[in-house]
Amino acid sequence: MRRFLRENSLGLVFGALFLIVLVGQAFAGHADYNQQQVAAGMEPISLGRYLTSASFGVDVAENWQSEYLQFFLYIWLTVWLVQKGSPESKELGKEGPESDRDQKAGAFATDASPRWAHLGGLRGSLFANSLGLVMGTLFVLSWLTQSIAGTAAFNEERLRDLQEPVTWAQYLTEPDFWNRTLQNWQSELLAVASMVILSIYLRQRGSPESKPVGSSDEATGVEG
Known part of the structure; x- marks a missing residue:
């Protein structure tokens, strides 16, 4: 698990930050929306209703x-x-898409290359x-x-x-x-x-x- 976390730390941290910020946006947006509702003389809505x-x-x-x-x-x-x-x-x-040799594609793909990198067409x-x-x-x-x-x-x-x-x-x-x-x-x-x-x-x-x-x-x- 420790190795997995270290090797994937960048993606995991950004994913966690995304979720934290999205939740913060949901609560802040809900509060702002209800302020506008009250100012317009309308009833505030629940968080669940706001999220949908x-x-x-x-x-x-x-x-x-x-x-x-x-x-x-x-x-x-x-x-x-x-x-x-x-x-x-x-x-x-x-500049440009470069050659197959430069891109290790097709005939120049290696054993470590993704399977589709070996394909043409x-x-x-x-x-x-x-x-x-x-x-x-x-x-x-x-x-x-x-x-x-x-x-x-x-x-x-x-x-x-x-x-x-x-x-x-x-x-x-x-x-x-x-x-x-x-x-x-x-x-x-x-x-x-x-x-x-x-x-x-x-x-x-x-x-x-x-x-x-x-x-x-x-x-x-x-x-x-």
Whole structure:
């Protein structure tokens, strides 16, 4: 067990932190929602009812979809684009999907390679691009979840104001939807850009996200 915890500590800690923060969001969101209910002269709702509400669903999904968009774009763009001096970039001159020899794929796969790395054709291509495809799929699914939950939450507010509800397609043209969406996208893209640029000049000893302390600022694709 001790070995398992040590070898999987990064994933386990982030998973635990995710659950802690999600629970905190649930309680804080519930309190905020009930404050708005009371201010509007309506009855507060239970925590259980809040957790199944469109309001909670859209708040969670709008953050998930922006995170998966960030990783999807980062995975695909770093195949072709480089940043001189950043450990977040591939080495200069290695733009593109690289050869099978470089990627240890197909005939160049080793005994330790995953089984699908030995394959060619469609299955080999799918495995070779599986990380980006899954991240893109998760982005689309979470975006759809946000838009559907957002439509329900938006219509709840409209009904309180004695206004006609809108359809899902109509909600996609509403400023409320794009305000929720774009404010998350811009923050994620800024975070990635900051990491790429700051890692050129700054260091974090022992982190694989940083270059070694003594590496040149121009060293590219080198991790500590």
